Amino acid sequence: MIDFDYKEKKILLANFNGKIYATDRICTHADADLTTGILTEEGVTCPLHLSTFDLATGIPQNLPAEIPLKIYNVKIEQNEIYVEVE
Numbered sequence: 001m002i003d004f005d006y007k008e009k010k011i012l013l014a015n016f017n018g019k020i021y022a023t024d025r026i027c028t029h030a031d032a033d034l035t036t037g038i039l040t041e042e043g044v045t046c047p048l049h050l051s052t053f054d055l056a057t058g059i060p061q062n063l064p065a066e067i068p069l070k071i072y073n074v075k076i077e078q079n080e081i082y083v084e085v086e
């Protein structure tokens with residue numbers, strides 16, 4: 001997982017088994033940075049209270065988080081990764 005900022009957006013870019021996902025990187029529960037969380041086949045797990053978010057949908061799989069992460073379309077062309085943030 002890596003992170004980047006674009007304007008006011010804080011984005012998480014995750015590579016799981018060769019598939020690239022882009023989501024907001026700040027947990028919707030209490031502002032933890034998901035880049036320091038754990039990446040598994042279930043998604044990204046928040047380092048603070050351990051909610052896991054599905055990377056494809058942004059939907060939390062367990063409490064305490066209840067609000068989905070915003071997800072972004074990703075496109076790969078000629079080894080360049082493009083994230084549609086607007």
Ligand code: FES
Binds near residue numbers: 027029065
């Ligand atoms: S801050 Fe992420 S689950 Fe609480």
